[in-house]
Amino acid sequence: MARHFVCKSEDIVENGMTAFDLAGGRTVLMLKFEERIFACDNVCPHQEVRLDEGMFDEGILTCHQHLWQWNVATGEPVGLAECPLKTYRVHMDDDSVYVDPDVDP
Numbered sequence: 001m002a003r004h005f006v007c008k009s010e011d012i013v014e015n016g017m018t019a020f021d022l023a024g025g026r027t028v029l030m031l032k033f034e035e036r037i038f039a040c041d042n043v044c045p046h047q048e049v050r051l052d053e054g055m056f057d058e059g060i061l062t063c064h065q066h067l068w069q070w071n072v073a074t075g076e077p078v079g080l081a082e083c084p085l086k087t088y089r090v091h092m093d094d095d096s097v098y099v100d101p102d103v104d105p
């Protein structure tokens, strides 16, 4: 599937995260840390909880429900998390941000 336009770079604040709906009904969570933008599923791999209701700091995403955490650059679990987070490849074209939700990073 072709990559999807998500937002402009300035739509995501540094050390912050915002969820965006893609065409087709999928939602991605976009995160910015140290001027880099990352993308992942917005649903916790533990239970059906929205991750944009959690916390994001220093590149680590935390689900508010049971405090599982992931490194958003790799999707690798940190601390209590028992499985990885699904991440997506991010493409930049000037200040436009795209993801390909069907291709691993």
Ligand code: FES
Residues within 6 Å of the ligand: 044, 045, 046, 047, 048, 049, 063, 064, 065, 066, 067, 068
């Ligand atoms: S539902 Fe997210 S850590 Fe349990």
